[in-house]
Amino acid sequence: MxxxxxxxxxxxxxxxxxxxxxxxxxxxxxxxxxxxxxxxxxxxxxxxxxxxxxxxxxxxxxxxxxxxxxxxxxxxxxxxxxxxxxxxxxxxxxxxxxxxxxxxxxxxxxxxxxxxxxxxxxxxAPADIVTVDNMTINLATYQVYIDEKPVDLTLMEYSLLSFLATHPSRAYSRETLLHRVWGFEYCGGTRTVDVHIRRVRSKVGPQVAAHIVTIRGVGYLFRV
The missing domain is CATH 3.40.50.2300 (Response regulator)
Structure with missing residues (x-):
């Protein structure tokens, strides 16, 4: 499209x-x-x-x-x-x-x-649009909106957020997120996941950030 x-x-x-x-x-x-x-x-x-x-x-x-x-x-x-x-x-x-x-x-x-x-x-397709509270993700255009205002995310921040939001209610380890979001070729440590999660939370605001839950000893989960 x-x-x-x-x-x-x-x-x-x-x-x-x-x-x-x-x-x-x-x-x-x-x-x-x-x-x-x-x-x-x-x-x-x-x-x-x-x-x-x-x-x-x-x-x-x-x-x-x-x-x-x-x-x-x-x-x-x-x-x-x-x-x-x-x-x-x-x-x-x-x-x-x-x-x-x-x-x-x-x-x-x-x-x-x-x-x-x-x-x-x-x-x-309707599946291209993900809506959670005051957030809208357009998967077709790689755009995220909070209260109808665009959010300035880097590509990896967007990819991480969209992956979690489209796979809700399931915990993913940092290693799995590196594999699924960053891909096989990423050579950095798992700490980069924590850094990106922190940035995403700060950009989407507290209402949406509350859906991104830290699972101690495992990784992260998007709760709906």
Whole structure:
């Protein structure tokens, strides 16, 4: 699955929280535009892989401009956002690969519909997302978020945390963690595991750190 760019065109902020959650769930960057900034967004030089159009309150001129932009750029896939009471008046584009979603839909449905349009046949599987308390791990993009904010982990810190979180309720010795996380070629001592555990705990905060339990005489366990 490769990184994609989404352009959201909306006259309100009602989708912003869901779009922020979406950017944590799948590997996308999101640009925001309204009627006033649409022309600036499309002339910025950025290439967009999906257009999400919230037509509520949009003028016909803006709707026509969006249609032209999509067509002139090889019929970029479009996801229309429609209010339930306006389904009978919904106007779907006749060309290109498009879909619609109700404005009341949650982020899970939004993720599925966007993934189908962005990565047909290779959608991000639910197993790619691990959620524990206020932490989200995206295994597809190697990203960790605490309270929706990215955590700056080194590759080995991420690998250690993701391994423990995806193998919960089982104690692993330091030697086993060196083998499973660092690999056969690592020649350092087991103390490096303790050092990395300490760094991970300090970066993820006390709520998540409490799940990383030291098993005296053995090693570490991720308790859920």
């Amino acid at each position: 490769h990184h994609k760019n989404i352009l959201l065109i909306s006259g309100t902020t009602r989708l912003h929280d869901r779009m922020r959650e979406l950017s944590h769930a799948i590997d996308v960057s999101i640009a925001l535009a309204n009627e006033e900034t649409f022309s600036q967004a499309v002339s910025s030089g950025h290439e967009f892989d999906l257009v999400i159009l919230d037509a509520d309150g949009m003028s016909q001129d803006t709707l026509n401009a969006v249609d032209s932009f999509v067509a002139e750029n090889g019929f970029i896939p479009m996801l229309l956002v429609q209010d339930p009471d306006k389904l009978s008046t919904m106007r779907m584009p006749t060309q290109g690969k498009n879909d619609f979603i109700l404005s009341t839909a949650g982020v899970d449905e939004l993720e599925v519909r966007c993934s189908l349009l962005l990565w047909p046949g290779e959608e991000s």
